[in-house]
Amino acid sequence: MSGKVIELENIKPDFEKTGGLLPAVVQDAKTGEILMLAYMNYESFQQTLITGEVHYWSRSRRELWHKGGGSSGRVQKVKALYLDCDLDAILIKIEQVGGISCHTGRRSCFHYQLGIDQKFRLVED
């Protein structure tokens, strides 16, 4: 029993394995819709835990990114957070303030759907 507890005390994101960044899948806590995928480093993970609002590492700007923390106010409130079996992927169930996660103004970033002709099409909300 104590052995099992010790094992679980060691469960944490393995940022070392992948050069410091892990993918974070973001899911609407109510609807189950996948809203986006972004990346976290140790600092953004810690800030997410401390604030209860999702922080990422912006690979393009190379800086900590408090999603919605600027003028839009479209922050992502953490409702639940999971790690996968290999400790190298994160799943976050959120409440998306303002209802829009994508920088294109759409609810979800995953708006290109593969058709039966094997071409992608824009799917609007």
Next chain:
Amino acid sequence: MSGKVIELENIKPDFEKTGGLLPAVVQDAKTGEILMLAYMNYESFQQTLITGEVHYWSRSRRELWHKGGGSSGRVQKVKALYLDCDLDAILIKIEQVGGISCHTGRRSCFHYQLGIDQKFRLVED
């Protein structure tokens, strides 16, 4: 109008951007549960489209990985496939044959949940 069509003809996964591998989020098409996250290269993406069963690139074994294609038979049948706004993340809605996606024998790979004490706990199906 023709301009819009041309734009959409160019919508495809941008494997060049990230060294050849893109993260693929795998979601149960019926329940919306997130089952796993793995990686695809161009070849595995093409094999997925051709066969209708999900293929990945195994980073540990460095080889094409037909999920469930071995003795387990637990293949993942593609029900829908999406790309995100930046064309560098894939979302696949699947039917999981046999109901088990994780190599640990669990339905989903995301079975460690963060508790209010900021520690992760194993959540069984």
